[in-house]
Every structure is written in C-alpha cells, then in structure tokens.
C-alpha cells in the first residue's frame with residue numbers, strides 16, 4: 001500500500017527546535033492537503049510530490065533536523081508476506097537506479113526503528129536477506145554497512161564518511177503501532193561541513209560564540225529570502241553573519257566591543273577570500289563598532305530580518321542571588337527593548353526578529369527571566385506564541401549553554 005505520509009523527518013536532540021524549523025519550512029510551502037503524525041523523534045508528513053521536492057531543497061538550510069526522506073510503503077505489520085514483497089520491489093527499484101548511476105559496488109545502510117528490539121532485529125534481518133537475494137539475482141554487488149551503534153541506524157557522521165548518498169542509499173523503516181512504513185533517506189545533516197566551517201574561522205571566542213547549527217536554525221526561522229538583508233545588532237565573532245552570507249544574504253553586524261568588532265571583520269574577510277569574486281562578496285557585508293542602542297546613526301537602508309544572540313548578562317560560575325538575578329534581567333530587558341525599538345524602525349513590515357533570551361532556573365517553579373511579552377509590547381512587535389503547524393508553544397527552550405544560563409528562542413514579527 002502506498003504510504004499516506006510521503007515524508008519523514010527525524011528531529012535532533014532538541015525536538016521542539018526541529019519541529020519549529022519544520023513548521024517554518026512548511027509555512028513557505030503552504031501545503032494544500034496537509035496532515036502529520038508524530039512518533040518519538042520523528043514526524044511523518046503528508047505532502048504532494050511537488051511539495052516534497054521543495055521540502056528537501058529547503059532542508060539544507062535548517063540547523064537542527066537530523067535526517068529526512070521519502071516514505072513509500074505503509075502496511076499492517078502482521079501482513080508479513082505483503083510488506084516483504086513491497087519492500088523487495090522498493091529495494092529492487094532503488095538498487096537498479098543507484099547502480100545505473102555508480103556502476104560500482106553499492107553501499108547500503110539499513111535504519112529500522114520500532115518500540116521493540118525483537119521486531120527491529122527481525123525487520124533488519126529480513127531487509128538484509130532481501131538485499132542479498134537481490135544482489136545474487138541481479139549480479140549487482142552490494143555491501144551492507146555495519147552499524148557503529150546499537151540504535152539500528154547509521155550516525156550522520158558515518159553516513160557522510162561512507163558517502164552513502166553518492167555510493168548507495170539508506171533504507172529506512174518505522175513500526176508505529178500496527179503499521180510498518182518503509183522509505184529511502186534523502187537528506188542527512190552533515191557534521192563534517194560544520195566542523196570544517198567552525199575550524200575555518202579565523203577568530204573564535206568560546207565564551208561568546210553561537211554554535212554554527214544554532215545560527216543556521218535562527219537564520220532559517222527568520223524566513224528571510226535569498227538576497228535580503230539580515231541585521232545582527234550583537235554580532236560577537238560573526239557566526240550568524242557568516243551563516244547569513246553562506247545562505248546568499250546581505251548581512252550587517254554591530255558590536256560595541258572593539259575585540260568582537262575586529263573578530264567579526266576578520267572572520268568575514270577570511271570567508272570572502274575563498275571566492276574568486278571577492279569584491280562582489282565584500283559588498284554583501286558590513287560590520288560596525290557601535291552601541292546598538294544608537295544604531296540609527298549608522299544604518300541607512302531597511303533590513304528584512306533581525307537575527308541575534310544578544311548579550312545574555314554576565315558570565316557566571318553559579319546562579320546569582322535572586323534579587324541580583326532580578327536586577328540583571330531587568331537591565332537586559334531594558335537593553336533589548338532599547339535595541340529592538342531602534343532597529344525596528346529599519347525592519348520592513350511583515351519581517352521577523354529571531355532572538356535568544358536568557359533565563360536562570362532555580363527550581364521547576366522558580367525561573368527568573370526577562371518578560372518577553374513586555375519586551376514585545378514595549379518594542380511594538382508581535383510575539384509569536386505558537387507554531388503554524390504542530391501543537392507547539394513558543395518561545396521554546398534551547399537549553400543551557402554555559403550550564404548556568406538557560407536560553408529561550410523567541411520570534412517576533414513587525415505587523
């Protein structure tokens with residue numbers, strides 16, 4: 001039976017962030033007859049073939065999603081003969097198509113997920129057997145890759161190290177309640193690219209920097225279109241700016257600290273050097289040494305998004321006394337309002353502000369943080385409180401970075 005859901009998405013360790021990114025992606029597609037199912041770390045989505053193609057293209061720009069692919073088969077798990085037959089057809093088709101492209105031994109990885117180890121092992125073994133039979137019947141050499149962990153799936157690192165997308169494919173299966181789904185993985189996040197990008201930066205400050213993956217998520221969530229201009233009013237070493245440049249945007253960074261201003265400039269300069277058309281790339285970015293509360297003195301043109309991980313308060317080894325925490329958060333609130341109010345004047349209508357805000361968590365009940373609704377009201381911005389798809393309340397938590405300071409991701413828009 002053809003699967004009702006045509007796409008699966010495997011969320012990263014922060015499931016909410018992956019769901020928010022998927023929702024933001026779907027907003028751009030505006031799917032016609034959409035429905036979904038959520039199972040553990042996975043989202044199964046109903047998309048048309050045309051929507052599916054655009055979905056995979058956009059995934060490249062997300063930061064937290066682990067992998068995604070097409071789903072083709074949906075069968076009752078009890079109808080073993082039927083699903084084995086359908087799986088064989090799917091694998092036969094995929095093996096022949098891949099072999100026609102590579103003409104080399106195919107590397108095939110098998111990823112099976114279910115609630116029971118026994119069921120997972122059984123499907124895994126069956127898939128291996130089908131692949132071996134296919135190889136014997138068709139004379140196509142197939143190497144079934146061994147798994148390096150006990151999760152019955154290849155890690156993204158191994159997937160790219162083995163070059164599976166070029167040299168073969170990954171077959172993916174899920175057992176959800178009484179149903180078994182099978183499909184082929186189409187896209188897996190590439191940690192090798194992030195490591196290279198991270199190490200390639202000229203200047204890195206470990207206490208100031210935003211992670212590359214988070215920067216990518218933030219830029220993606222702003223929904224800025226290629227060619228638009230992104231502003232980061234607290235640019236630090238320029239991680240968000242670099243990510244923006246990589247995504248084909250124009251970027252403007254501001255930082256009041258001379259050391260950070262220089263670091264951003266050096267990192268962006270270094271990036272520019274990689275291009276034959278250096279002068280063209282150089283025109284795409286600007287960095288200013290300035291207190292962002294006074295950015296109106298330097299900005300001239302409108303921007304399409306504000307994306308930032310701002311100053312999150314002093315670096316701490318332990319949580320401050322509660323009265324001190326209240327005072328830190330109230331000062332941050334004032335700083336954010338002041339910067340947002342000024343920069344909002346340069347933000348085009350219907351554009352977004354994607355921003356991290358800190359919080360101190362003392363216990364389940366006591367969390368001291370800036371008042372995000374107040375920040376929105378005082379800056380005349382609209383705070384987004386739920387995602388367009390899925391039941392997801394925002395701002396979402398994105399965890400602690402330096403152990404002490406928790407962080408939330410807030411999205412505002414200018415109406």
Ligand SMILES: C[S@@+](CC[C@H](N)C(=O)[O-])C[C@H]1O[C@@H](n2cnc3c(N)ncnc32)[C@H](O)[C@@H]1O
Nearest residue numbers: 209210234236237239255256257291292310311
């Ligand atoms: C958390 S860091 C930004 C991290 C940055 N995204 C990165 O990856 O490097 C915050 C930055 O805000 C800057 N900053 C603090 N107050 C500022 C202000 N009023 N105007 C401009 N920059 C400010 C600090 O110098 C610091 O570099």
